[in-house]
Amino acid sequence: MTTATDRYLARFRAVLAHIDAHLEDTLDVDALAEVAAFSRYHFHRQFSLLFGMNVGRYVQLLRLKRAAHQLAYRDDARITDIALACGYEGPEAFARAFRRQAGQSPSAFRAAPQWASWATDLQALRALRSQHMPAQPQPHSVEIVEREAVPVAAIAHRGDPARLGQTIRTFIAWRREHRLHPSVSATYNIVYDNPDDVPPEAFRMDICVATPAPVAPNEAGVASTTLAGGRYAVLRHTGSDDTLGQSVAYLYADWLPASGEELRDAPLLFQRVRFYPDVPEHAAVTDVLLPLR
Structure with a gap:
């Protein structure tokens, strides 16, 4: 039998799954609160306290992580297309955000990726997803x-x-x-x-x-x-x-x-x-x- 805590966490797992499935779409707090059926006035605080990072940071990390993998392993992916898929209006805004996160411009990262500068953030993301989005084989x-x-x-x-x-x-x-x-x-x-x-x-x-x-x-x-x-x-x-x-x-x-x-x-x-x-x-x-x- 499920407990109240199980049901509460399941609503947040639905939010994480929704973010994964719509990472290239607009993901505002109101829409995500609706997915979880929580009040939009409290959702942001609930998310932050449960997961240890706010929802905007979580979405940004997922997007920049995928962008980094595309830059590192997909030479045919244009930086402009990667920027747009990450929700940025153009490559300049994307480049600024990527440099703040990775310590390299997108083009420099593509040429010689340095993952160490954001290893701590990636580990936090990995731990969050491993705990709250576990594999469930049968x-x-x-x-x-x-x-x-x-x-x-x-x-x-x-x-x-x-x-x-x-x-x-x-x-x-x-x-x-x-x-x-x-x-x-x-x-x-x-x-x-x-x-x-x-x-x-x-x-x-x-x-x-x-x-x-x-x-x-x-x-x-x-x-x-x-x-x-x-x-x-x-x-x-x-x-x-x-x-x-x-x-x-x-x-x-x-x-x-x-x-x-x-x-x-x-x-x-x-x-x-x-x-x-x-x-x-x-x-x-x-x-x-x-x-x-």
Whole structure:
């Protein structure tokens, strides 16, 4: 049975979901108060006290975060279009807001992203969303499938997850050069470590794209490998990577003990189906593949 507190929090989760789905629209406090069915005279204070930041700051951070990912990983996205999608009237106002947040102009960030200057704000945003917009997988969401081996081109990331962005940029450039677009060539991550369980310098992950073609030696460090075939438990995670760990934890801690299945000696895989920032965070899709005997 739900309590009054549960129902109260559910109304605010509806607001967070509405913001995610309408991030490119006008999001004034009156409209958001109506979504929650709260008085507009009190909504702003309620939001701030519950989440630790006011609603305007929350919306701004979400918009600037997506803009930063577009700048860093989508060279074909025009800065003017990114500015308009963030709700700014033009690139000048967007540039001022972005520089205040990131410490770099949009063009400088695109050339050489520096995330450290706003890592604290991003962590606060991640914590808020992880707590109040958790992944909610169900047993019926898990499917056991037999998969064929997949030849891939892979780039290895070794070391601090904070530097993963540079590895991604290198991989995207190599992938674009070889015309392996995500719409026709599936994207995978080979996940060797949980970043919460190992020191930053020990973290390991490979980023892969499906291709049967051999990979010639290259400066990017991309090389051929094969994703093992066999039986996998597959759980579809829809939403932000901020809660992806919760879906992984569900597979290991809840589904696996109740399933009677045994794990195979092979690493966890993610298959990236729909990508942020090409889609809003709530619409991103990742299949989590747990190898079974």
